[in-house]
Amino acid sequence: MTQSRQALIFTNDVTTHLRALVEEMSPSSVHIITDSNVAAQVLPSLSLPWPAITVPPGDDNKNISSLSHIWERLIEAGATRKSLVINIGGGVVTDMGGFAAATFKRGVRFINVPTTLLSAVDAAVGGKTGINFAGFKNEIGAFAPADAVIISTACFGSLPSSELLSGYAEMVKHGLLSSPATYTSLIDRDILSTSPAEMLHLLEESVRVKERIVTEDPFEKGLRRALNLGHTVGHAFESLAMERNRPIPHGYAVAWGILVEIIISHMSEGFPSSGIHTYARFLKENGYGAPAITCDDYDALIAYMTHDKKNDTPGAINFTLLSSPGIPKIDRTASSEEIRAALDIFRDLMY
């Protein structure tokens, strides 16, 4: 099974490109899917002529009830197999709207227009769609690539800085997976003072890295697991924070997770120690902060890593590691002693 290539359009004129695409695709009808925040803050400025189906914002609402709502509205609006769905929003909207489109009448075409840096660099590209179910993130879903993704930095100006830092962490991850040069150009920079035009350029380079990986391995049988860099530890930070009712931005958790995982990479794959210090400095200088953990939390963090759905060998924790920037090593494991040692070094570096 192969997966068709998505059209990726990098532009700061979303409306013109979207209208041209719709004309070219000549669907029987067009349906925007968005959330109430984006409907209020972004949609008016785009001046699009199509009706919108609106869901409540936030990951808590990425559920079967919102999904059913979307399906019902599509039916009411008379959508056919030749209709087109346009998802405009962050990861919740592109994940759930993509899954709704992929399953409505066994699949209608859809376009993603990510409105956050994180969804532009991560969720909107690569064909992973889905919803949370029974308390598990993205438990139900499908691999279904958007027919096109329109990526713009035009509306990022209105995003809080935490949103930008969060998305930027995924870009840095792509840099680490790609080449020393790409990686260095990303971390040698003050994120919040980067211009929209420059950010669009960096974003294009970053998304192309993901696109190459996904094209080679659309269904995550091998290489695509490289994209999990930072996420084994990152998800554990995120889950622990959630459990304590002090949620943290996904990208912050990934940024910290990358540091822990390159420390493990140093221990077992020869990742250079100078690279650890450079990366830690990048985190500090850009204001990523650090998770509120002590050594008393290690057991809980390791338990979360053990239950991560990326593990398919019972008992072993699956990591993507690096022998150096640009050289990922997938399907690695680490012992709990190694993880504890890496968390010690992480805390030394960050506090």
Add this chain to the structure above:
Amino acid sequence: MTQSRQALIFTNDVTTHLRALVEEMSPSSVHIITDSNVAAQVLPSLSLPWPAITVPPGDDNKNISSLSHIWERLIEAGATRKSLVINIGGGVVTDMGGFAAATFKRGVRFINVPTTLLSAVDAAVGGKTGINFAGFKNEIGAFAPADAVIISTACFGSLPSSELLSGYAEMVKHGLLSSPATYTSLIDRDILSTSPAEMLHLLEESVRVKERIVTEDPFEKGLRRALNLGHTVGHAFESLAMERNRPIPHGYAVAWGILVEIIISHMSEGFPSSGIHTYARFLKENGYGAPAITCDDYDALIAYMTHDKKNDTPGAINFTLLSSPGIPKIDRTASSEEIRAALDIFRDLMY
């Protein structure tokens, strides 16, 4: 996008083949999905070592609530991305179980073991999965081929004759789409006195016809529409019967629908009139009966045909017609005058 070929296994020893397949696939766990009738009547004789998730029987239960039940049970049973689902049942089970598997953790492998002739020849093969939603049949679903389909006639002996006739109608449809020889060998026969071994042979020939068509056109962009032969009128018969609370077996509706559609084929595509009489005789001799309709029902039937989801040109009714057995003509239309005339002839032939 291409679709991988399904392994089709024709055997009257299901258990041995299923155990061998599972061993070869070495899944992390195995989960049977079935309905309560099949669980009581068929599962015990198969002596399979895996736990079963059971849904209530019937098309009314092919819904989001049963689907959620399946997903929940899979989670509880600790299913992973490397697990295997085995759907054992009729079309409701293979459609819904296939969709559950295709969307659980973005897709796990599944095997179909159809237990009715209709599902063996139709639902279990070809990758269409889904559920009914908001009153519409198969409104939500995905194209997801089973990794393997094990087809047996061993348990058909216990099926009521109406089930056999119903499934056989789809086999005759495949014969009509394939060649005069295949078609003739199917209609020149007393269905209910055909032995299981002979039926397995006929079934294999019939399923191979569908397989060839689906392999060429997995997502129903063109050729696959040929499989809709008999279904435009058949669905209208079915919907009218449902509206009147006198439901009829799907295959009977298709069998009658084929007759109306070959009459239309005679009027507009040159299908030979002798073929109409041969087919009508086949229906009568095998006890298919006829729908309880008068000319007062024509408007309602045509309204159902107009709203069929196979239509993607507004206002036009889409038909698959035949210029002769073995030569289908897809994407044809007929006027309501032609349809009324064909229904008149149909009633003359059948009553």
